[in-house]
Amino acid sequence: MSYKDKKVITIGMVSELTGLTERKIRYYEERKLLFPERSKGGTRKYSFLDVERLVDIANKMEDGMQTFEIRRMEQKAIRKQEVREKMLRGQLNAAFNIRK
Known part of the structure; x- marks a missing residue:
């Protein structure tokens, strides 16, 4: 498993990295475009690939998709x-x- 696959990034950090709001990130999860893991405490954990994916999704949405x-x-x-x-x-x- 590559470091890019490991789900270790919190939603707050993902928000900072992508410029997306936490609400928008959760929306993409609800729409089954993203599948974060959950810690025992229920915290969402994302990978670097998820971050790249979110940027791609946001760009496609900006283009009208x-x-x-x-x-x-x-x-x-x-x-x-x-x-x-x-x-x-x-x-x-x-x-x-x-x-x-």
């Missing part, structure tokens, strides 16, 4: 990546004559 459009784009990208990985596994299996 809606949250559902952003979520749909991400889901489409995830499906494309899954198809690519499946095709690559198939090619490797065929190349090395691996049968399941």
